Amino acid sequence: MRKASTSDVDFLQDDIAKAQEVFPDKIEAAHADGAYHSPDNQQFCKDNQINLYLHAIQGGKGRYQFNFSEDGKISIFDTIDNKIIEYLNVICKNDIEKWRIKTEKGYRYFTQKDVDGYLIRKQIEETPIEILQKRNNVEATIFQLGYHYPNAKSRYRGEIKHQMWANIRCLWVNFVRILKYTKQLCQRTLFFSKYVVKSLLSELYIAIRSSLTAIFQRNLSGFEKYPILHGLRKIGLSDWTQSVYC
Numbered sequence: 001m002r003k004a005s006t007s008d009v010d011f012l013q014d015d016i017a018k019a020q021e022v023f024p025d026k027i028e029a030a031h032a033d034g035a036y037h038s039p040d041n042q043q044f045c046k047d048n049q050i051n052l053y054l055h056a057i058q059g060g061k062g063r064y065q066f067n068f069s070e071d072g073k074i075s076i077f078d079t080i081d082n083k084i085i086e087y088l089n090v091i092c093k094n095d096i097e098k099w100r101i102k103t104e105k106g107y108r109y110f111t112q113k114d115v116d117g118y119l120i121r122k123q124i125e126e127t128p129i130e131i132l133q134k135r136n137n138v139e140a141t142i143f144q145l146g147y148h149y150p151n152a153k154s155r156y157r158g159e160i161k162h163q164m165w166a167n168i169r170c171l172w173v174n175f176v177r178i179l180k181y182t183k184q185l186c187q188r189t190l191f192f193s194k195y196v197v198k199s200l201l202s203e204l205y206i207a208i209r210s211s212l213t214a215i216f217q218r219n220l221s222g223f224e225k226y227p228i229l230h231g232l233r234k235i236g237l238s239d240w241t242q243s244v245y246c
Helices: 008-022 037-045 113-125 130-143 158-217 222-226 227-234 235-246
Strands: 028-032 051-054 064-068 073-077 083-084 088-092 097-103 107-111
Touching: 008 028, 008 037, 037 051, 037 107, 037 113, 051 113, 051 130, 064 113, 073 097, 130 158
Parallel strands: 028 051
Antiparallel strands: 064 073, 073 083, 088 097, 097 107
16 A cells, blocks of 8 residues: 555556566567656566557657767757757766757756657657557556446445456456447447348359350250259340359
């Protein structure tokens, strides 16, 4: 139990460790918003081989872009002036490397933290929408969890009862979501099956009509002898497939 003023950053590592105790498989990815971003959490996920997908990070998009060449040298690009900026490497007293550029108002210094922030924003922009939507589903479950709270208050008392209620409620919400998704897949499969069957019937119609036409093209009385063949010659392709399928 922690204080209500505890930052979200302090929960990420402990929550991943608790989740790993529940799931038998190794955690491969973690989805979080910018409130959980910190250099320590990034390093924690890197050490444990976990892909940390952030949907956003705090602060606005910067003016400068940072890129590294194959030999490890950094280049600074000004997105407003649309040009590469010359810089100077500076080593501070505490052995921290900085990059200094000249601006209209003087000098500006960039640290590795600025570069890491830009790379994270770039990674977020390049993340496929399918991956980003996974966290949206989790947030939807959290919303449905407390949606039916009367006056935003719980009717239960005690931590154990709240945990039991939350687990059962989330299980039911996800069950309903999975059920609706399965129905949607079945409807798509049914539509595709109708299309495939109709195409096969069309091909069958063309093959039968071509075969019968080749057989009886020299003997027109064959069509008059068999009424079904006489009707097959008159009926249209779409009408035949629709009547047979229905």
